[in-house]
Amino acid sequence: MRVLGIDTSNLVMSIAVVENNRLLGEYTTNLKKNHSIRLMPAISLLLEELGMGPEELQGVAVAGGPGSYTGIRIGLTTAKTMAWSLGIPLAGVSSLEAIAANASFAKAYICPLMDARRGQVYTALFNEENRLQPDRIRLLDEWLGELHPKGERVLFLGDDVRLHQEKIGQVLGDLALFGPAEWNLPRASFIARKGEKLIEEGQDAEIHSFAPQYLQLAEAEAKWLAEQKVLPK
Amino acid sequence: MKQTSRWAQIAHERYKKDRETGKPCYLLGIETSCDETSVAIIRDGKEILSNIISSQVDIHKRFGGVVPEVASRKHVEDITMITQQALEEAKLGLDDLSGVAVTAGPGLVGALLIGVSAAKTIAYAKGLPLFPVHHIAGHIYANRFVKEMEFPLLCLVVSGGHTELVYMKEHGSFEILGQTRDDAAGEAYDKVARSLSLPYPGGPHIDRLAHEGEATISLPRAWLEAGSYDFSFSGLKSAVLNVLHNAKQRGETIKPEDLAASFQEAVIEVLVEKAFRAVDQYGVKQLLLAGGVAANRGLRERLTARSKKEGVDLVIPPLSLCTDNAAMIAAAGYIQYQKGVFADLDLNANPGLPLS
Numbered sequence: 001m002r003v004l005g006i007d008t009s010n011l012v013m014s015i016a017v018v019e020n021n022r023l024l025g026e027y028t029t030n031l032k033k034n035h036s037i038r039l040m041p042a043i044s045l046l047l048e049e050l051g052m053g054p055e056e057l058q059g060v061a062v063a064g065g066p067g068s069y070t071g072i073r074i075g076l077t078t079a080k081t082m083a084w085s086l087g088i089p090l091a092g093v094s095s096l097e098a099i100a101a102n103a104s105f106a107k108a109y110i111c112p113l114m115d116a117r118r119g120q121v122y123t124a125l126f127n128e129e130n131r132l133q134p135d136r137i138r139l140l141d142e143w144l145g146e147l148h149p150k151g152e153r154v155l156f157l158g159d160d161v162r163l164h165q166e167k168i169g170q171v172l173g174d175l176a177l178f179g180p181a182e183w184n185l186p187r188a189s190f191i192a193r194k195g196e197k198l199i200e201e202g203q204d205a206e207i208h209s210f211a212p213q214y215l216q217l218a219e220a221e222a223k224w225l226a227e228q229k230v231l232p233k
Numbered sequence: 234m235k236q237t238s239r240w241a242q243i244a245h246e247r248y249k250k251d252r253e254t255g256k257p258c259y260l261l262g263i264e265t266s267c268d269e270t271s272v273a274i275i276r277d278g279k280e281i282l283s284n285i286i287s288s289q290v291d292i293h294k295r296f297g298g299v300v301p302e303v304a305s306r307k308h309v310e311d312i313t314m315i316t317q318q319a320l321e322e323a324k325l326g327l328d329d330l331s332g333v334a335v336t337a338g339p340g341l342v343g344a345l346l347i348g349v350s351a352a353k354t355i356a357y358a359k360g361l362p363l364f365p366v367h368h369i370a371g372h373i374y375a376n377r378f379v380k381e382m383e384f385p386l387l388c389l390v391v392s393g394g395h396t397e398l399v400y401m402k403e404h405g406s407f408e409i410l411g412q413t414r415d416d417a418a419g420e421a422y423d424k425v426a427r428s429l430s431l432p433y434p435g436g437p438h439i440d441r442l443a444h445e446g447e448a449t450i451s452l453p454r455a456w457l458e459a460g461s462y463d464f465s466f467s468g469l470k471s472a473v474l475n476v477l478h479n480a481k482q483r484g485e486t487i488k489p490e491d492l493a494a495s496f497q498e499a500v501i502e503v504l505v506e507k508a509f510r511a512v513d514q515y516g517v518k519q520l521l522l523a524g525g526v527a528a529n530r531g532l533r534e535r536l537t538a539r540s541k542k543e544g545v546d547l548v549i550p551p552l553s554l555c556t557d558n559a560a561m562i563a564a565a566g567y568i569q570y571q572k573g574v575f576a577d578l579d580l581n582a583n584p585g586l587p588l589s
């Protein structure tokens with residue numbers, strides 16, 4: 001099955017095409033540039049390089065969050081519209097899981113992390129084989145306080161880890177590990193490969209109702225929305 | 234990657250073939266600039282086959298106005314469903330389409346992005362040409378569903394975000410003669426409605442109250458410099474708030490019907506007077522009304538009466554086409570279709586897109 005993978009949930013824009021568990025091509029940048037302008041030309045370019053038209057795709061997989069609200073929405077709208085237009089299945093993959101997947105074989109806990117402002121992070125926890133904690137938004141202090149007593153080494157991954165590296169080091173000391181630069185970026189190749197698996201297992205998403213995982217706390221979210229600028233119609 | 238992309242070639246070839254064979258043009262329109270998710274299909278620029286509008290007004294009601302983040306979220310959830318409904322109602326498939334037109338701006342950037350992303354994807358996936366549309370051009374072209382345009386013409390655009398007098402010498406040509414320097418007329422309506430504790434959206438409530446009251450309260454009209462076609466409504470809005478405040482201080486009660494009537498009278502008088510001054514000066518063949526406030530009964534009545542008196546050909550869209558909808562976007566996109574002006578896949582949403 002030929003699956004297009006898309007991740008625009010943060011600064012990274014990554015797209016890839018996977019066929020039968022084999023990566024055919026991938027394009028990844030880590031730039032503060034507009035996903036809205038660049039995503040479609042990049043998809044068009046990659047497929048053209050692969051000598052493929054969009055009608056030859058058999059599935060679409062997308063990072064469904066958490067991450068930048070606008071970024072996720074661009075990727076998700078493109079992915080669901082693509083799947084719907086072509087009449088092919090759609091799969092959603094966690095943006096955090098995509099980062100963690102870079103270190104699939106690490107002999108340590110794997111903790112993907114994205115900054116969520118005001119001392120908060122989007123995070124989850126994995127080990128070599130399994131997901132141990134769901135994607136959540138946490139106060140970094142509290143989260144590190146939970147990780148420390150486990151007494152195990154934790155590999156922190158994500159482009160925002162550098163923002164909090166000092167604090168992580170202070171709390172976890174030698175237990176904190178940091179990955180090489182390329183492990184910090186989500187790769188659409190993983191998203192496409194995982195999407196292919198989900199589709200094959202019949203775990204594809206309902207296209208019309210598919211929506212981002214914003215992962216904000218319900219009350220805080222409601223309050224925050226209420227405080228947002230209200231516009232006249 | 235630009236014009237030479239496989240997609241651009243396919244879209245151009247399809248366009249050429251469609252034009253040569255004289256196949257009817259079926260344009261898909263997408264509009265997500267504010268709080269309506271709308272998708273439409275129109276034939277040959279003038280005939281609506283479907284025009285699905287999913288309004289979020291009930292969701293935004295509890296906030297007392299449109300919350301951009303909420304609007305963007307809802308657009309993502311609805312966009313493919315609404316598009317499918319539009320095709321089903323038109324009894325067409327994506328392969329029957331001739332192109333995709335989408336509102337590229339102005340509007341809420343996060344909301345616009347959903348429509349633009351969806352439109353680019355459909356165009357790319359199905360090898361269709363893509364046409365970016367200015368939201369106000371869309372409002373103006375809603376009139377083409379009522380009557381063929383005759384140039385030169387003048388259009389009075391009045392909505393929550395816009396108050397403009399636009400001169401058109403031909404299709405696709407827009408010259409702004411005047412615009413608001415502060416609040417849009419619709420914005421003033423909503424603010425005044427809020428001060429009278431009317432539910433959101435307040436415009437229709439003011440219009441209704443105004444018909445039950447009398448314009449007995451003296452309120453200012455901002456004519457600005459002689460010969461100017463610009464508008465200003467913030468002074469009027471402040472005057473209304475002052476009247477309410479002063480009455481409260483003195484322990485008097487103001488009849489909301491009379492205040493609504495006085496406010497509406499002040500707005501309409503300036504709009505109508507400036508529009509007819511421009512009609513005279515520019516010698517236009519038609520006067521068009523466009524935008525959400527075109528649904529206002531008071532404004533429609535006054536324009537109709539004055540047009541009759543002066544022998545001006547006035548065109549007003551039906552209520553359903555005055556508020557944001559995708560049929561009007563497709564109608565404006567059809568002009569670009571005829572001219573063969575295509576957008577590329579790097580099309581972006583532009584919240585401050587200029588009209589001309």
Ligand SMILES: [Zn+2]
Binds near residue numbers: 525557
């Ligand atoms: Zn509008």
